[in-house]
Amino acid sequence: MKRCVLCGDTFLSADWNCPGCGGSPPRSKGFVAFAPEASESNDGFSPSYFSRLVDLEAGHFWFEGRNQVILWGLRRYAREARSLMEVGCGTGVVLQAVHRDMPNMHLCGSEIFSNGLPFAAQRLPEADLMQMDARKMPFDAEFDAIGLFDVLEHIEDDRVVLRETWRSLKPGGCVLITVPQHPSLWSAVDEHSYHKRRYVAKELIAKLVEADFEILHITSFMTLLLPIFVLSRLHYRGLGRKLSPGEALEIHPLLNGLFSKILACERLLIQLGLKLPAGGSLFAVARRPPAAEK
Numbered sequence: 001m002k003r004c005v006l007c008g009d010t011f012l013s014a015d016w017n018c019p020g021c022g023g024s025p026p027r028s029k030g031f032v033a034f035a036p037e038a039s040e041s042n043d044g045f046s047p048s049y050f051s052r053l054v055d056l057e058a059g060h061f062w063f064e065g066r067n068q069v070i071l072w073g074l075r076r077y078a079r080e081a082r083s084l085m086e087v088g089c090g091t092g093v094v095l096q097a098v099h100r101d102m103p104n105m106h107l108c109g110s111e112i113f114s115n116g117l118p119f120a121a122q123r124l125p126e127a128d129l130m131q132m133d134a135r136k137m138p139f140d141a142e143f144d145a146i147g148l149f150d151v152l153e154h155i156e157d158d159r160v161v162l163r164e165t166w167r168s169l170k171p172g173g174c175v176l177i178t179v180p181q182h183p184s185l186w187s188a189v190d191e192h193s194y195h196k197r198r199y200v201a202k203e204l205i206a207k208l209v210e211a212d213f214e215i216l217h218i219t220s221f222m223t224l225l226l227p228i229f230v231l232s233r234l235h236y237r238g239l240g241r242k243l244s245p246g247e248a249l250e251i252h253p254l255l256n257g258l259f260s261k262i263l264a265c266e267r268l269l270i271q272l273g274l275k276l277p278a279g280g281s282l283f284a285v286a287r288r289p290p291a292a293e294k
C-alpha cells in the first residue's frame with residue numbers, strides 16, 4: 001500500500017495522488033520526490049560523490065564482497081520475496097546485482113539525493129526509483145524485503161528509520177542491513193563519509209528489537225581483511241593527512257584481486273553459518289513478525 005507523507009492516509013493506486021487530502025508529490029529530475037527540500041544537500045552525504053562512485057564501484061572488492069553477502073542473505077532468508085526496496089540505493093550497484101541474480105524480483109530504490117538516481121536508472125531501467133527521506137517512507141505493508149546497505153550510520157535518528165522500515169514491510173517481510181562496525185575503527189574516512197557512528201552488534205540488535213523486529217541472523221563480515229584496514233588507518237594517521245572517500249577506495253588491481261579472493265573465503269565461513277565476531281562491517285537480517293499488528 002502507499003501512504004501519503006502529507007496526511008498519513010493509506011491507499012492502493014497506480015499513481016501517487018492521495019484520495020485523503022488530494023496531495024501528490026512533485027517530481028525532481030524526472031523522479032517522484034517525497035522530500036525535495038533535502039534532495040540537494042543535507043548532513044548525511046556529499047551528492048557530488050556519486051559520479052566518482054560509479055567509476056570506483058565496478059569490480060571493487062568491497063562493493064563486490066558486500067553484494068555477495070547481501071545476495072546470500074536474500075537467498076537464505078527471503079527466498080520467496082517478490083519485491084525489494086533498497087533505501088539509499090545510491091547509484092544502484094546493489095540493485096543491479098540483485099536484478100542479475102533474481103530477474104523476477106520487483107525492484108524499488110530510493111535516494112535522498114536525486115543526483116544518484118539517474119545513474120541507478122541507467123543501470124536499472126525497470127526499477128521504480130524515487131527521491132525519499134528514509135525517516136518518512138510513503139509505504140505501508142508494501143514490500144517482501146527492504147535493504148538498508150550502509151545507510152543507518154548516515155542518519156542521526158536511526159531508530160525512526162527502523163520503525164519506518166518495519167511499517168513498510170509486509171508482515172513476515174525481511175530487512176537486510178549492513179553497517180560499519182567497531183567505534184574504535186573510527187577514522188577520517190568516516191568523517192569524510194558523513195558517518196554519525198560505527199556500530200557494535202549489541203547496539204544494532206537492541207535497536208532492531210526495540211522496533212519490534214525478530215533477528216534472524218547477525219554476523220560481522222570484512223573480517224579477514226580487518227588487520228589490513230587497521231594497518232591502513234594507522235598508516236594514514238601516521239602521515240598526518242586526511243584521506244578523501246575517493247582516495248580511500250582507490251586500490252591497485254592486484255591487491256583488489258587478492259582482497260576479492262580473501263572475501264570469497266570469508267563468505268564460505270558465513271555461508272556455513274559461522275557468526276564472525278569482528279570485522280569492518282556488520283550484516284543483519286531481521287523480520288517483521290508475520291502476525292504482528294501495530
Ligand SMILES: [Zn+2]
Pocket residue numbers: 004005006007008009018019020021022023
Ligand atoms: Zn494525503
